[in-house]
Amino acid sequence: MSLFQLNDEGVLHIHGHLDRDTLAKNWWGMLSSTEQSTLIAKGQCVLDLSDVERIDSAGLAWLINAVRDGKRSQVEVTLANVPDKLLKLAKISDVDTLLPVN
Template sequence: MAEVSGARIEAVSADRLLVSGDLVFSTVGGLLAASRSLMAATRQPVIDLSGVQRCDSAGLALLFEWLEIGAMRHARPVFVNLPAPLLGIARLSNAESLLPVGA
């Protein structure tokens, strides 16, 4: 588990990461740094965003950073339980179709 002021990412199973707290400009840099070792330990990461309280466009940028990290490892993260505001930002940015969203 890695905690950044206002946000946290933790491995809840071998390939599932749980994100909670705020995905905002002030937290995403720390979450990105903290997530690198957790992402490296998974083969096909499922990133569960059910614990996200607040988000902004920086949160969307973080999802794309995680996709890039996965691509460098020949893995494709899948996002589950995306908060409606984050999906709204993705829609406004014409980026929704680029996000691999699972059930």
Template sequence: MSLYTFEDNDTVKITGQLDRDTLSRNWWVMLSSSERSQLQKAGRCQFDLQQVERADSAGLAWIINAVRDARAHDIDISLHAVPKKVLKLAKISDVDTLLPVK
């Protein structure tokens, strides 16, 4: 099973576990060239995190890096349905202001 799927032109559904055992590469590197082009053309991206079962500090770092990478490529990114545990971890880690939660 893939970590993400494209739901439409700008919605990326993240599923499963975001932890040190499942994440080996940054999101932008994981994308195919056509997916990158699609997002750059749209100019925006919505991460739907409703199907995330578990996330640890590595998962939080992966999300923060995805936000950074999207912005570096002029893509306006927003996070939707962020699990409460991820928000708590971000707050405790003092990085909650880095997450563009909608």
């Protein structure tokens, strides 16, 4: 199974681990050109974290960069079903205000 799957509503379901071992490049670069076009047409994307098993500081940075990269492509990125551990990590790291949580 891939790290994530995009559905027709612009929801990106993320699976497994978001850590330094699984995140080779930014999320936008991991999407196909068709998926990128779909998100640009919608103007928004929800990153659904309900199936994330583990996340570390690299995963947190990846999510912050996803929000930034979305803005660059005129796509509003929000996070849904955010694990409590991620919220705590973001708060301790003083970056919780950078995460647009639904």
